Amino acid sequence: xxxxxxxxxxxxxxxxxxxxxxxxYAQENGRNAAxxxxxxxxxxxxxxxxxxxxxxxxxxxxYVLELQEE
Numbered sequence: 724x725x726x727x728x729x730x731x732x733x734x735x736x737x738x739x740x741x742x743x744x745x746x747x748y749a750q751e752n753g754r755n756a757a758x759x760x761x762x763x764x765x766x767x768x769x770x771x772x773x774x775x776x777x778x779x780x781x782x783x784x785x786y787v788l789e790l791q792e793e
Contacts, residue, residue, distance in 0.1 A: 745757055746772050748761070749768050749771075750772070754769050
């Protein structure tokens with residue numbers, strides 16, 4: 724007999740721009756407030772905050788490379 728999984732949610736993927744909006748809101752209002760506002764899991768918002776410094780470096784590098792190509 725197989726058991727049915729209860730409460731399984733489909734994973735959602737978020738773009739870097741969406742994550743940066745959430746991180747900025749969290750830095751201004753707090754992690755839990757951001758999680759409630761955007762209907763997200765608070766620990767996930769916390770992970771995004773920790774990872775955001777590396778995202779900013781990547782976007783700066785990408786911007787510099789685009790300027791050099793022009």
